[in-house]
Amino acid sequence: MTTETKQTDGAGAATANDTLTVTDNRTGKQYEIPIEDETIRATELRKIKVHEIDQLAEESTYLEVAYLLVHGNLPSQKELDEWVHEITIHTFVHENVKEFMQGFRYDAHPMGILLASVGALSTFYPEAAAIKDEDIRYLQIIRLIAKMPTLAAFSYRHNRGMPYVYPDNDLSYPGNFLSMIYKVAELKYEPDPRLERALDILFILHADHEQNCSTSAVRSVGSSQVDPYSAVAAGVAALYGPLHGGANEQVLKMLRRIETKENIPDFIKGVKQGDEKLMGFGHRVYKNYDPRAKIIRKHAYEVFEVTGTNPLLDIAIDLEKIALEDDYFIDRKLYPNVDFYSGIIYEALGMPVEMFPVLFAIGRTSGWIAQWLEMIDDKEQKIARPRQIYTGERGREYVPVGERS
Ligand code: CMC
Numbered sequence: 001m002t003t004e005t006k007q008t009d010g011a012g013a014a015t016a017n018d019t020l021t022v023t024d025n026r027t028g029k030q031y032e033i034p035i036e037d038e039t040i041r042a043t044e045l046r047k048i049k050v051h052e053i054d055q056l057a058e059e060s061t062y063l064e065v066a067y068l069l070v071h072g073n074l075p076s077q078k079e080l081d082e083w084v085h086e087i088t089i090h091t092f093v094h095e096n097v098k099e100f101m102q103g104f105r106y107d108a109h110p111m112g113i114l115l116a117s118v119g120a121l122s123t124f125y126p127e128a129a130a131i132k133d134e135d136i137r138y139l140q141i142i143r144l145i146a147k148m149p150t151l152a153a154f155s156y157r158h159n160r161g162m163p164y165v166y167p168d169n170d171l172s173y174p175g176n177f178l179s180m181i182y183k184v185a186e187l188k189y190e191p192d193p194r195l196e197r198a199l200d201i202l203f204i205l206h207a208d209h210e211q212n213c214s215t216s217a218v219r220s221v222g223s224s225q226v227d228p229y230s231a232v233a234a235g236v237a238a239l240y241g242p243l244h245g246g247a248n249e250q251v252l253k254m255l256r257r258i259e260t261k262e263n264i265p266d267f268i269k270g271v272k273q274g275d276e277k278l279m280g281f282g283h284r285v286y287k288n289y290d291p292r293a294k295i296i297r298k299h300a301y302e303v304f305e306v307t308g309t310n311p312l313l314d315i316a317i318d319l320e321k322i323a324l325e326d327d328y329f330i331d332r333k334l335y336p337n338v339d340f341y342s343g344i345i346y347e348a349l350g351m352p353v354e355m356f357p358v359l360f361a362i363g364r365t366s367g368w369i370a371q372w373l374e375m376i377d378d379k380e381q382k383i384a385r386p387r388q389i390y391t392g393e394r395g396r397e398y399v400p401v402g403e404r405s
Contacts, residue, residue: 119233153180208367245357248343280340
């Protein structure tokens with residue numbers, strides 16, 4: 001049995017006995033959490049976790065993972081076939097969706113279009129408001145997973161001034177997405193299986209990640225019992241923010257600025273002096289090598305076999321090596337996170353940076369839905385209304401404005 005402790009200092013600091021001990025019965029591990037201001041910090045509970053994404057990324061497909069998230073277990077072959085079939089036959093969107101998307105400015109950000117169009121789906125499926133009806137609810141889940149790539153691809157094509165490409169239901173989930181993005185004049189788009197697989201893995205790696213900003217937005221909005229399209233639109237909105245869906249773009253900018261391997265030592269020196277951060281390094285939860293980064297790094301090579309090498313990958317690999325051997329990063333437990341390599345792969349796949357959060361949103365949809373579902377089924381769930389700990393002054397009298405100093 002191991003024990004993790006946290007010391008705090010300053011006002012409201014925990015003394016030796018001001019702690020709460022929590023035991024994770026799955027692992028037997030104990031966690032000692034400081035009590036401050038008569039409460040504990042929710043973020044302290046983040047330490048309690050078990051993660052095994054590697055196997056899913058290596059062995060399964062995104063749709064299997066989506067099934068796992070929604071149903072709580074991996075599907076049998078028959079269940080998987082039905083699930084994939086259902087999703088495949090719901091990939092089309094109503095023609096009016098296409099028409100209103102055309103009303104966006106010619107250069108509209110694809111994430112803004114996605115955000116609006118997911119929310120708008122609630123008006124196309126008003127029955128979705130019946131969130132307690134299991135059959136109706138299930139259909140909306142299928143629709144959301146099925147239509148998200150279509151909306152995402154249409155938003156990309158709009159931004160590029162290209163005609164929208166309808167879904168090709170002969171193709172796999174990622175293959176169809178690539179077709180809707182890249183098909184031009186050919187009768188049938190045939191995705192390279194290596195690119196298809198790389199994209200599928202990226203979707204798997206982004207499928208769910210606990211109570212991140214967008215997921216808690218989905219839960220918070222969904223707790224009002226609104227339909228799932230509106231709740232998921234809140235998630236897309238949260239993901240639109242640069243602090244959430246945008247770190248991989250910052251990594252690309254950083255690598256471009258470094259430009260050559262020879263400039264890495266100077267760059268690292270600047271980071272150590274506090275001039276800037278090494279983007280794509282460090283994580284609020286992982287204080288070790290983010291397992292997702294390891295998987296993406298491996299698949300980056302496969303993508304480059306198809307697309308040709310990208311000098312940014314070589315800089316990234318050298319930068320990682322140098323940082324991992326440097327005491328500054330070792331002492332602070334700073335390792336590559338999922339964003340260190342994902343932007344490089346997206347770029348190699350031909351995606352512009354505006355599409356990075358859109359791709360993230362496609363993968364995260366199954367996680368948002370699973371979390372939403374868990375919340376809807378939770379009998380104790382009430383409308384979100386976080387409690388606030390008031391630490392300001394109390395019992396003050398109202399002073400008329402003219403008498404205030
Ligand atoms: N480069 C240089 N120094 C860093 C970095 C970094 N990327 N990250 C943390 N530090 C330093 C920080 O300055 C601090 O140093 P000191 O103790 O001397 O003051 C120490 O490490 C601890 O930092 P922290 O701010 O307590 O770490 P955190 O866990 O609160 O922050 C983070 C996590 C992800 C916000 C941060 O590491 C960061 O800004 N990284 C760069 C941005 C990035 O890659 N974001 C993507 C996150 S993964 C996306 C996802 O999974 O959803």
